[in-house]
Amino acid sequence: MIALEGVTKRYAGQTVVDDVSISFGGEGVTALIGPNGAGKSTLFGLVGRLVRPDAGRVTVDGLDVATTSSQELARRLAVLRQDNHVAARLTVHDLVEFGRFPHSRGRLTVADREHIERAIAYLELDAYRGRFLDELSGGQRQRAFIAMVLAQDTEYVLLDEPLNNLDLRHMTEIMRLVREMADQLGKRVVTVLHDVNFAATYADRIVAMREGRVVADAPAREVMRPEVLAAVYDTTVDVREIDGRPVALYYG
Amino acid sequence: MLTDPAPTTSARRADRSPRAGLRRTGPAVRLAALGVLVLVLTAVYLVTDVPGSLSYALEKRSLTVLAMLVVATAVGVSTVVFHTITQNRVLTPSIMGFDAFYVLVSTVVVFTAGSAAFLTADPFVLWAVQVAVMVAFSVVLFTWLFGGKRRSIHLMLLVGIVLGTFFRSISEWMQRMLDPLDFQVLSDAFFASLTRPDETLLLLTAVLVALGVAAVVPLLRTLDVLTLGEPAAVGLGVDHRRVVLTLFTVVSVMVAASTALVGPVLFFGLIVANLAYSWAGSFRHVWTVPTAVALGVVCLLGGQLVLERALGFGGALSTVIDFAGGLFFLYLVLRKGAR
């Protein structure tokens, strides 16, 4: 499990994550929702050791993130950040190879190659493996990055807004994939999502943040209630049942 | 499940995908070709157009070739590494004012220690002090500039150029405050020329550059990961802070060493590194770094041969590099918008 104990993070006097204690990363998909500036990405940064906490402790499977070697953590936890701008011209294959870096430090073994092939096959990227990343569409590029994360072969997979800048079709595609990773490959996926309905449809558990604090943490269906969502987003949200699934309406 | 909207293009593009084997031999063959070129140029430079005794010429000229090799290594390695750490291909240590900074540090050392101390002190100690001070300061300065949030490359470039002017102006100010005669002595000691290198200094520099190379080689594969940027590299288990600090230190040492040997070469690294990226045809540092070094030797040796033997402009190499490098830089910035 990934556990935070009393974690606080401030930027220039502003508290972005405020004394958060929570553990997540159980089986299935956990969605992290909340308005802009709620501290979701900072929380990911804390877990992914990009951000050092001002107070508190973050552990992954009992290993303190602050003291455990980065390489050790990278074998347990893969993080995909929001902006994946790569300056160098890399092919899809090159990128996926990087997923094996925590295991082999760049000297690929036979086992590494198998992992790479599996990840490429799983994301159906075989036809693109020689293409450069900047020649791909947004959805294809996102799939390439997810393939890298998959090749990393970790128990936990953290995705920070994987649907950013994707159109509807690719959003559904990626979310379906996330679901399959959890169901078929047994990954424990934690993902930041902006769209509540995607969270409700594909996640087992929803954690909601607001102003640096966790304000809701429950099975998806329980969070999908007007009063809960209204409290999280500070705006009126209507929830209707459509085909037996709760759907939030917030366009009015 | 996942369908591609344009299967025809994907099939065509897929052809470009080289098989793993091909991908490995491509850059190797190209690098080998460069190696042969370096050997040929060296041979031509050493044995042709000898005015007097061959053995004397060989002795003098092999020193020049060694100096070129050292400088090419220092500049090639440091520029490629710097490009990767700072995630761009236009900034170079020289453009960021590294070598101007070295001159400043040297001047400050002499200025505060006094020229008498300079003349009596062990030259090795003095040189070591200068390099050490330079490295310490530049690591602080450049981790400050690049360690924080990512900033616009263009802004950093401009800051670097202005810093360079600033450092140069202060150095000159201090040099003016020195006794002119002492200054002459000092500047002779600081800057040997490429064609007449100081033997002791050359050896010291060669050792230092070799140490730098030894530090970079184990990190070559980590450098590949760094091309993905800090978040991704951390996610893949790279101890980013430590690695970048190590690499910045190596870059500072190499620039200090090569500046001490032949003086500032502003655009040399830029040309060599960017040529290396296209020549190597791979982003992997195992190939780009040695290719940059080999190209550096080819440029220096070839340029010197052409200028000295064919055109008779012996001392103008750095000016020609500045000219070509400036045009090349403009081309890069204007064409690619300096990604």
Add this chain to the structure above:
Amino acid sequence: MTALHPQPTSTSTPARPRRTGAGVLVGVLLAVLAVASLFIGVSDVSPVSLLSGDSDGTAAFLLVASRIPRTVALVLAGASLGIAGLIMQMLVRNKFVEPSTTGVTEFATLGMLGTTVVVPGMAVVGKTAVAAVFGLVGTWVFLRVVRAVPVRQLVLVPLVGIMLGGVVGAVTTFFAYRLDLLQSLMQWSQGSFAGVMQGRYEFVWIAGAMVVVAWVAADRFSVIGLGEEFATNLGLDFRRVVAVGMVVVAVITAAVLVTAGLIPFLGLVVPNVVSLLIGDNVRRAIPWVAVLGAVLVVACDIVARTVRFPYEIPLSVVVGVVGAVLFLWLLLRRRSRAH
């Protein structure tokens, strides 16, 4: 860029009296510095020695032949360089340009080298004229090149200009090297008013005249700063105003170059500081830019003369240090506000 935003009423009302006070203060400062500049030097020229009417009247002679010309030249050069920068910034619509960051100065230097080679005995008028024509070409080339900059990026424009200057400078250095004129080139590249005396500085008055031209055309330059479409909309002949601006910039650059040599960054920092103080209205800015430019140059010259008394260090070194610090501050301040 922040062009011509009308001052928000809330701040302008209380700011106005303070500005008048500041204006008086700066004026008095200039007067004090100018007087001080008259009486600083190796030879004893002081109010006492002048009044006592010492034996042969050396003091009075020095005052008229050397000190007054020097001070006048400093004031005129400082004022006009500031104006040249201001106009350049309006023409390019970019805050970070001035003749020495756009290649104009380097072109003018190339022109001077040309006259020295082709017509060695040419009078100073001719030299200035040729340098001005080259400066004009430089301005034109720069404006053309900047048009190719993909987006009008704030810091990319000066970057391109500096590189352009570097390329032209390399050509100049190459010819100077071939023709054994590096010594003269060094002299031009270091601005100093040490050689200014009666009969050898009068061309700065042309630069002074350009300040007046700029003042007369001030409103037009303000409008130009808003862009071609805007200017044409207001019934202004865009091309003609740009042409006038180019001539003003080129003539100022050439006149100062011929009289004293290169003085870096001045045209950049002074208008920027003024813009912070009172905004971007050219008519309102011109007197401020002129006076502050003069203050800065006179002050730096006093430092250059006294810091290593009885020797002088070049003015350009002092301005380089001060200007670079101010420029860096402007760059990094902008960044902290932009993010």
